[in-house]
Amino acid sequence: MVSLICTLRDHRDDINCCAFSASLLATCSSDKTVRVYFTRDFSEAAFSPLTGHGYGVHCCCFSPCGQYLASCSTDATTVVWSMDTGEIVTVFEHPGRSPVRVCVFSPDASLVSGASDGTLALWDFNSKTLRRTGAANEASVVACSFTPCGQMFATGSTYGDIRLWDVGMNQLHAVKNAHDLGVTCCHFDPRSQSGGLASQFRLASCGQDSQVKIWIVSWHAAAGVKMHLLHTLIGQSAPVLSCAFSSDGQLLVSGSVDKTITVYDAHQGVLLYTLKQHDRYVTACAFSPASSLIATGSMDKTVNVWRVEDGCSGHGDEGKSLPAETSDVTAEGRKLPGHSRLLVCDWSEEDVSAWLCAEGLEALAEPFKANNIDGGELIALTKETLATEMKIESVGLRNKVMRKIEELKTSLVCSGIPDEFLCPITREVMKDPVIAADGYSYEREAIESWINSKNRSSPMTNLPLQTTALTPNRTLKMAIGRWRSSQ
Incomplete structure (x- = not known):
């Protein structure tokens, strides 16, 4: 069976992507932030949220070692963060400054980013340089996944095509109209079958045609690359926005505009469960590589974490629906103090002091009051102002203040304001x-x-x-x- 164990409510806008490492869960949102949680108890990391992007964050992914997290945004950048400190390691600016829709690490820690203008960029993470560029077509590249061996990757676009590439950015194969009206996501089975001169992979894809498809991708030294359709899954009634294999390749999960999550037997193409917990479109889903957990994100601004119990691959409960009442733990987002019902720019100096105390920053109440910081001044603060004019010497404290201000601004503007x-x-x-x-x-x-x-x-x-x-x-x-x- 599948049970809901946790609901995370910290984001203030649509969830766009979820990603697991062995010990962390990362989520990103249109609220311009990336949040990081420990999977042992789903407490948020001290350095979270990550606030380096200027616009909504479309995608996030962990490096193979789990020490780094990449995120990409409408601001045309892919940012790589340290998971030890939360600091920015490097910023890759996409060629042509087009909004970046997807990013993915290869098994050897190269990084591919795909953009709204149909271009691809392959980055060498170790040297922080651009290795190669390519172009799929004029449609937005919105999906990308590497084979487990790292020698090929697949891309999907809003034109509906799936294309296979080698790491030299040479196109190996293309399936036109793989999904009518557009591909939304694709994901290779983490396991591969290799036999000397031949390899075989499974690729899942989903799209605006309300279907999930499982493909067999074959490579042979003499015959090259071939791709054929294995299963077409129709367990959802509206466009399917995300799909992912489990780490052992046994299960496949997908999220849809119909607000449901489906779990399939990936080998037989049989629907096992339909999960109904989100209130709006389910935009993201991911399996943990180290445990039996699924994370799903939605336009309802929440991330649900599910546990897959032993025996879930059996067909005895085929198509069983799990209602909202299956939740047994809810991790509520922090509530803002009463004065936050006002617009921040209307806060008095006393409101700012109350906010500082509520956020555990009591030590700053006096210097803020001495400098007559009201709501308007608060949202205009910069790290430089804190250091030079307000004489706050601690770098860590300055960073914390700025994160809290960014979180405050995002929280308030997304609460009932058109x-x-x-x-x-x-x-x-x-x-x-x-x-x-x-x-x-x-x-x-x-x-x-x-x-x-x-x-x-x-x-x-x-x-x-x-x-x-x-x-x-x-x-x-x-x-x-x-x-x-x-x-």
Whole structure:
């Protein structure tokens, strides 16, 4: 059977990906953060959340040794983090500055990133250099997985094709229209069958056609690469957004827009369980490589952790549904203090002091009060201000303050405030909204700063802005004013 053992509620926006190492669970979200938990008790690591990205984080993955975590974002970067300290080890900027949709480590610790413009980049992690680039097509590359031997990898795109590549970025094989309307995820069975001059792998894929497919990928020294369909799984009634094999290749899990998670016998292609716990689309799923755990993430902003009990591969309970009541432990996210019902920018100095105490930063209450830090000043603080003007000497304390501020800003703006009132850059309620050439509205000061420092690219599309002219959005400004008055 499969039982829900834990629900993590720390993210403040859609969950986009989950990934396990032997001892850690990483989750990433549209709230621009990556969170890291210990799988022994699902407590959050001291350095979590990781807040180096400027936009939503689409994907995260652990290195084979588990010492590093990579994450990629709309900000066109793939960031590699140390799992000892939470510090950034390196930042890979995707060629062409296109939003990066997927990243994956190879077994030898190379790193592939795929972007919205259809390009691929192969990075050498040890030397921190770009080894090769390639292009699938003009569609977004949204899925990628390495074979266990590391000699090939598969990609899937929004055009619906699956392509196989070698590590020299040479295309070996392509299946057009593998999924009608687009591929959403693909994953190789962690086990491989090799026999001298021949190898055989299983690849799972899912897509907008509401199907999960299991393919056999064969390689032979003389015949090259071939790919044929083994199973088509139709256990879900809406687009399937994520799929993953268990570490032993016995099970396959998938998550769907119909809010369900399905668990299949991966060899027979038989539906074993349908899990119904999430309230919105299930966007991510992953098996632990070291234990019988599954993590699933959703647009309901939660991550559920499930335990697969012994005997789950039997067919006696085929297709059994597990209701929401199967949960026995819930790891609640931290609650914000009462004054947080106000917008941060409306906080008084006393509200800031109360927040510091609630976050275990009582020692900073006096210096913050002495410097007249109210809500507006709080969200504008930088590490440099803390060090030079407020004389906070501890690097660790400064980092902690900045993480708490970022978490606070994300938490508050995602709690009942209409998303269209938030600046896409700062994720704060706009005071002077303007329309840029890409058609999106931004806080004037934020977009002007962006244009001056980002080579005139769009913060939302990463494409060049045809003009830097900004048009006041008076209708939006009035709507925000009416909303503020009603609060």
